[in-house]
Amino acid sequence: MHRTLAIIGATALAATAACGAPSERAAEDGGSGGDATITVGATPLPHADVLSYIQENLAAEAGLNIEVTEFTDYNQPNAALVEGSLDANYFQTRPFLDDFLEGNPDADLAYLDDVHLEAFGLYSEKVDDLADLEDGAQIGVPGDAANMGRALKLLEDEGLITLAGDAGDNPSDADIEDNPQGLEIVPTEAAQLPRSLPDLDAAAVNGNYAIEADLSSSAEALAFEGTEDNPYANGLVVRSEDADDEAVATLNELLHSDEVKQYMEEQWDGVVIPVGGAQE
Known part of the structure; x- marks a missing residue:
């Protein structure tokens, strides 16, 4: 059949x-x-x-x-x-x-x-290096709890923010203890982040949505999360x-x-x- x-x-x-x-x-x-x-x-x-x-x-x-x-x-x-x-x-x-x-x-x-x-990545259409992010830059992150936490951990791994030690697996923007550049965290529905890139300085995007939007050809990948023990x-x-x-x-x-x-x-x-x- x-x-x-x-x-x-x-x-x-x-x-x-x-x-x-x-x-x-x-x-x-x-x-x-x-x-x-x-x-x-x-x-x-x-x-x-x-x-x-x-x-x-x-x-x-x-x-x-x-x-x-x-x-x-x-x-x-x-x-x-x-x-x-x-x-x-x-x-x-x-x-x-x-x-x-x-x-x-x-x-x-x-x-x-x-x-x-x-691979969860930090993408930008405005800068091609993390060092070029200006103070007060707007960073888009997924709005749901689990993926927001993942995005914030990526930002922490790259030295952009520091999260509270007891933040757990799903930290929120309220768990940011140190934000030396005064980055503005912009929660956005995950599927909309690739479309929102022109209005943001950078965005942390789920791998499936990055693939669908072909961000590898339209935006710079500033950082990827590590894969070991992920x-x-x-x-x-x-x-x-x-x-x-x-x-x-x-x-x-x-x-x-x-x-x-x-x-x-x-x-x-x-x-x-x-x-x-x-x-x-």
Whole structure:
């Protein structure tokens, strides 16, 4: 049977929640030619691209059929997973999920394994060196708690600010203890930061949005976060009750396959870095 990757907009989410885990549904109705269908929410780049590669090259042999719902922001995929419109999502870091669960204590979601790290960078269209940032420069950072913390840590690593010692994994601008240049921190919706660059002196941008906006050709990269012991890898998230589902396990294994790692390295050299997983 011909298998295709279904890509639909977030506004076209199914009105009724999925019933049961993917493997249970496949056993009940025979699935797609016997394959288990798993619906995954993802941001377009690199996540949906990676899932598309798996669907086109690896899924059929593994007995899996992947349907992808694309989201262009970080606010909807967890809610859709909780309500049952998705079987899994692939877009977020552990700190981001922790922050979501703290604000939504009834949500029972599980982060399975790190899959890849997107290099989080500080970009500018106005200067080509950190030393050229003037006092009072406006620095855009993501407005959500987890990604703001990541951006502020990057600024701290580059010696631009100092954060409170007890700021934790998700510091906010209120945790800035020292700001010798009087930089103005400008919280902005993460997806809007590349478009906001002309109005800012610099912005800390998530790797997926930097790829989508092709910032490597339109802006200077002033700094990148370090990759060693970096807690901000992206991974597969499911409802806790489905964490041991066979289809979920199969998708997780494919995400960590040598073929997918090679695809990431060739497609996004140095920006999307494969990490983690049960195979390591």
